[in-house]
Amino acid sequence: RQTPPTLLALGDSAVLVEFADHLDLATNARIQVLAKAIRSRSMPWVRDVVPALASLAVHVDPVALGFTDPVEPVRVLLAQCLNDDLAPGRTGNLVHIPICYEAGLGLDLGDISQRTGLRVEEVIQRHLHSDFQVLMVGFAPGHPYLGGLAPSLSVPRRSAPRIKMPSGAVAIANAQCVVYPFEIPGGWSVVGQTPLRVFDAKRDRPSLFEPGDQVRFERIERDEFTAL
Numbered sequence: 584r585q586t587p588p589t590l591l592a593l594g595d596s597a598v599l600v601e602f603a604d605h606l607d608l609a610t611n612a613r614i615q616v617l618a619k620a621i622r623s624r625s626m627p628w629v630r631d632v633v634p635a636l637a638s639l640a641v642h643v644d645p646v647a648l649g650f651t652d653p654v655e656p657v658r659v660l661l662a663q664c665l666n667d668d669l670a671p672g673r674t675g676n677l678v679h680i681p682i683c684y685e686a687g688l689g690l691d692l693g694d695i696s697q698r699t700g701l702r703v704e705e706v707i708q709r710h711l712h713s714d715f716q717v718l719m720v721g722f723a724p725g726h727p728y729l730g731g732l733a734p735s736l737s738v739p740r741r742s743a744p745r746i747k748m749p750s751g752a753v754a755i756a757n758a759q760c761v762v763y764p765f766e767i768p769g770g771w772s773v774v775g776q777t778p779l780r781v782f783d784a785k786r787d788r789p790s791l792f793e794p795g796d797q798v799r800f801e802r803i804e805r806d807e808f809t810a811l
Contacts, residue, residue, distance in 0.1 A: 588602045615675075683808040715797070
């Protein structure tokens with residue numbers, strides 16, 4: 584039996600719905616399906632639904648709700664959606680991301696190799712063949728957290744974070760993978776880099792990644808990286 588979620592008002596315009604206090608892939612998949620179900624109802628007072636690792640935020644229009652406590656309307660909406668047949672399955676797109684692992688781009692491949700006992704090429708192959716799914720987008724605009732990293736590549740965060748991660752850096756820590764959309768601080772271990780612009784506010788879809796997307800990394804060489 585599923586444990587009922589905990590609801591917490593975030594002022595008068597959002598409600599946080601917490602399903603767990605830790606990352607669980609099955610719980611996250613349930614959250615992705617629930618977020619899609621809430622959106623599909625097109626309630627006039629729901630402004631946005633933002634899934635996270637083990638929770639989701641329902642942003643509401645306080646005027647439409649008459650400035651009442653938003654928790655109860657969200658609770659009723661959740662109950663209606665949870666009573667539906669929320670079959671698990673793909674909720675997003677399949678996104679192909681080119682990645683170059685060559686020297687100067689795969690900054691921490693040597694360190695990951697030492698930590699895992701795998702040859703560098705084995706590290707690359709296991710990363711390429713991991714079954715990635717976007718668990719959430721956060722920390723920075725367009726910054727995805729990907730679940731599904733091969734367990735053999737689970738390494739802790741770096742003891743000394745970098746002040747600037749390269750834009751497009753693909754990095755791993757523990758059971759997840761991220762892609763840095765800008766030059767921002769980060770403490771994850773870099774396996775490679777994509778030449779794609781991860782986030783561009785001028786695009787119809789500003790972020791390359793959305794929660795629920797499936798992600799496949801495709802290896803490219805340095806000349807193709809430079810050309811792209």
